[in-house]
Amino acid sequence: MVCSILRKLSASLFACALMTPVLMTPVTAAAETYPSRPIELVVPYAPGGASDIIVRAMAPFLQKEMGQSIVVINRAGANTAIAATQLARSPADGYTLMLGDVALLLNAAVRTASPGYDTEKDFTPVSQIGSAPLVLFVPFAGSRTVDEFLARGKDRGVNIANAGPGSLGHLAAELLQLKTATSIVSVPYRGSGLAINETMAGQVDATFTSTASGMPLVKSERLRALAIASATPSKEFPEIPTFDQLGIKGVYALNWWGIIGPAGLDKAVVDRINLALKNVMALPEMRERFAALGITPSLKPTTEFAAVMKNDLTQWRTVVQQAKIKVD
Known part of the structure; x- marks a missing residue:
């Protein structure tokens, strides 16, 4: 009888073991098939500016790399805050992404009221792609x-x-x-x-x-x-001295562009997007387009990109406090 009970218990435990991965990893399972439908790539500005040009130049190549349509959506307003707020509220499934820039942080640094999002909690920095x-x-x-x-x-x-x-x-x-x-x-x-x-x-x-x-x-x-206003001289315009070279230390004002998603993006999804971006940014066509815009290609994956955002937010908050800037 004891043996019979043990056999039943073992069978139950084995069944549970088989079921547990299915019950506990739905996000991972979805990530393994990502992407399985079109991806929205939001531009937080009106058509025609640098961000719009970047996204529309990237979209055909990114579409080929991802194997799904890339739908470009212009969602302008409030110095990118409208698009960023909607992104923060989107599902963390990788099907809504945004090309962010430093304005995402400046909104949080200068405004006395919340811009509608928390830059440190509401987003997944996927990859920086360029800077200027x-x-x-x-x-x-x-x-x-x-x-x-x-x-x-x-x-x-x-x-x-x-x-x-x-x-x-x-x-x-x-x-x-x-x-x-x-x-x-x-x-x-x-x-x-x-x-x-x-x-x-x-x-x-x-x-x-x-x-x-x-x-x-x-x-x-x-x-x-x-x-x-950079730590190192420009490769494109080496004749322009940096403030550091002129003895004025610490005058850095760098704009950057990067792909951002809602908080909680699965690592497999982030890795998939990063691989596609790496391949796209290696194309001569993209590097030429960036050069025409005065932007230096600078791929920085999630951890490095997150560090850039954190450091910039700290820097500009300090400037805002010391200069007593208020923007409502």
Whole structure:
């Protein structure tokens, strides 16, 4: 009788052992078949900008790598906060992704109220794909060096145009002021195009903007590039000194672009997307497109990308607090 009971118990335990993996790993099972339907790739800006160009250039190649359609959706508004908030509320299944940039963090750093999401809890940083530092540009007839520009600032103050309150250019100017004790007034405009036009016209003393926007105007002698806000010199424009090289340490203002998903994405899904991105970013067509936009391809998988986001958020929150910036 004892043997009979033991046999029944063993059979029950064996049955449970067979059933347990099925009951406990539905997410993993879904991840193993990922992707099995079209993937939405959200652009948090209107059509026509750098983020939109990047996604639409990547989509055909990414579609081929993933074996599923890539549906590009433009969801503009609130400096990316509308798209980011919806992403945070999406299922963590890998079928809704977004091309994020540094604005995702700046919203959290500068706003007194929540932007609608928590950058550290609501997202899975899948992979950074590119980056581009800002450059301090002045009118061609303006200051010829950073020393001359800062001397003017300490003498009478200078105006630096930006693309709007809380933009990367705004915070870069505030950071420069903190590092140099120069009197700088940040002048917000509706977009970087207007800020650049006013700088060319001499209505303001300078603007921080991208190499893609500014360097063609340097070649046509309408702007002058004084310094680049990165830790290392630009490979594309080695003639522009870094602030570090000029003895002004720690003026870093780097925009980046990366694929982001909702929090809780399965590792197998993240790995699958990363493999596809690695193959896509190795294509000459993509590297040429990035170069045309002034963006350096820089693949950084989840752990490294998460560290970039964390460090940037800390940096810009510190600048916001020290400069007493408030954007509602």
